[in-house]
Amino acid sequence: MTDFYQADFFTRKQIDEVQLSALRGAIERAKRAPHYGRTLAEIAPGDIRSLSDIRKLPFTTKADLRDGMPYGFLAVPKSQVVRMHYSSGTTGVATAIYHTADDLRWWSECVARGLVGVGVTSEDVFQNMMGYGLFTGGLGLHYAAEMIGCMTIPAGSGNTQRQVHLMQQFETSVVHILPSYAMRVVHYCRQNGVDPRRDLNLSVAMLGAEPHTENMRRRIEEELGCKVYNCYGLSEMCGPGVAIECPEQSGLHLREDHYLAEIIDPATLEPVEPGGQGELVLTTLNRHANPLLRYRTRDITALIEEPCPCGREMRRISRIVGRTDDMFIVKGCNIYPIQVERVLMEIDEVGSNYMITLDTERDLDEMIVSVELSAEVFFDDVRTLEGIRRRIIREVRAETLVTPKVELLQPNSLPATEGKAIRLTDNRQITHEE
Ligand SMILES: [Zn+2]
Numbered sequence: 001m002t003d004f005y006q007a008d009f010f011t012r013k014q015i016d017e018v019q020l021s022a023l024r025g026a027i028e029r030a031k032r033a034p035h036y037g038r039t040l041a042e043i044a045p046g047d048i049r050s051l052s053d054i055r056k057l058p059f060t061t062k063a064d065l066r067d068g069m070p071y072g073f074l075a076v077p078k079s080q081v082v083r084m085h086y087s088s089g090t091t092g093v094a095t096a097i098y099h100t101a102d103d104l105r106w107w108s109e110c111v112a113r114g115l116v117g118v119g120v121t122s123e124d125v126f127q128n129m130m131g132y133g134l135f136t137g138g139l140g141l142h143y144a145a146e147m148i149g150c151m152t153i154p155a156g157s158g159n160t161q162r163q164v165h166l167m168q169q170f171e172t173s174v175v176h177i178l179p180s181y182a183m184r185v186v187h188y189c190r191q192n193g194v195d196p197r198r199d200l201n202l203s204v205a206m207l208g209a210e211p212h213t214e215n216m217r218r219r220i221e222e223e224l225g226c227k228v229y230n231c232y233g234l235s236e237m238c239g240p241g242v243a244i245e246c247p248e249q250s251g252l253h254l255r256e257d258h259y260l261a262e263i264i265d266p267a268t269l270e271p272v273e274p275g276g277q278g279e280l281v282l283t284t285l286n287r288h289a290n291p292l293l294r295y296r297t298r299d300i301t302a303l304i305e306e307p308c309p310c311g312r313e314m315r316r317i318s319r320i321v322g323r324t325d326d327m328f329i330v331k332g333c334n335i336y337p338i339q340v341e342r343v344l345m346e347i348d349e350v351g352s353n354y355m356i357t358l359d360t361e362r363d364l365d366e367m368i369v370s371v372e373l374s375a376e377v378f379f380d381d382v383r384t385l386e387g388i389r390r391r392i393i394r395e396v397r398a399e400t401l402v403t404p405k406v407e408l409l410q411p412n413s414l415p416a417t418e419g420k421a422i423r424l425t426d427n428r429q430i431t432h433e434e
Pocket residue numbers: 246247248253308309310311312
């Protein structure tokens with residue numbers, strides 16, 4: 001194995017040393033970008049004596065990136081840039097991130113370390129079922145799989161029939177897939193007489209790009225007959241591979257030699273207690289083209305400090321709970337869509353898709369949960385359906401403190417998306433902005 005895999009097994013002391021020296025370099029390089037040239041003018045290398053001195057630096061936000069478009073964060077001459085990716089821009093104007101050849105190399109290494117960590121080898125056939133193009137989920141995993149030596153199938157997103165055909169024909173053993181799309185593949189297989197456990201050759205599915213619950217993981221593992229691992233990233237931090245689970249499936253190892261993580265309270269912007277939940281803030285330590293310091297990811301998680309039974313001392317983040325901008329407020333309660341998913345995925349009769357709609361009824365907020373049931377159940381007698389409906393109401397209320405209206409649907413009635421699933425529609429007359 002090439003040297004870069006060794007970094008996964010740095011001791012805590014080594015990681016801290018590597019981070020501190022890289023941080024000083026990162027600050028100096030960042031100052032070459034117009035934005036940081038202004039905001040870091042007062043910071044000298046001597047100001048950073050320990051890792052906690054990072055708190056002397058200002059945060060960087062999505063709004064800063066937008067204001068800096070197109071080149072306000074570029075820290076190298078444009079001639080050194082070999083690729084750009086564009087963020088999906090779900091909350092407004094999209095932003096660009098630039099990469100030098102060296103940035104792309106270490107990004108691929110981070111992802112490759114994660115794949116090797118869960119047992120992927122050059123013997124594997126890797127089918128990448130994520131969108132190629134400006135979205136980073138496609139190329140991000142693609143080059144890592146090639147680096148390992150997998151036979152890599154750039155299938156892209158959508159066209160489920162062809163996806164399943166490719167998996168059968170080439171005995172695909174590893175896939176990279178959205179959790180919502182994995183459930184769609186399962187559904188397609190069922191409808192078409194394919195038994196994924198018997199007719200496919202999957203051993204590993206990497207899930208990315210959507211927060212999902214532990215129950216969703218277990219469901220996909222059972223249905224596809226393979227191990228499912230969680231992969232975290234965001235385009236502002238290159239893309240997937242910032243943190244990936246190991247075989248323990250209990251938290252995602254951050255590649256801390258490349259990313260420095262903090263967890264803050266998004267309201268006070270102060271660090272949370274060790275192990276506490278809050279907003280993940282990330283600093284790129286080795287990125288040349290587009291360094292980002294203290295970037296507020298808006299993702300809510302916690303840092304796991306303890307060494308992992310797998311032997312890695314790279315800290316872990318826990319499963320992403322949601323994004324600060326996904327959070328919605330109904331009748332004064334703060335709710336993340338994933339809380340509703342957690343409830344739904346515990347109910348066997350619930351199928352693969354759901355949607356939350358917010359509406360206004362007689363001047364009051366209303367939360368409507370639309371749920372697809374599995375085909376076997378939907379055509380059952382009315383009393384069974386009423387029992388399921390009541391159970392969903394009861395359990396969503398226990399989880400979120402809001403009593404929802406529940407609508408039971410037959411399979412495939414909710415709109416299908418080829419990209420990230422849309423879980424929330426807000427039709428309220430007065431929207432409740434944060
Ligand atoms: Zn581990």
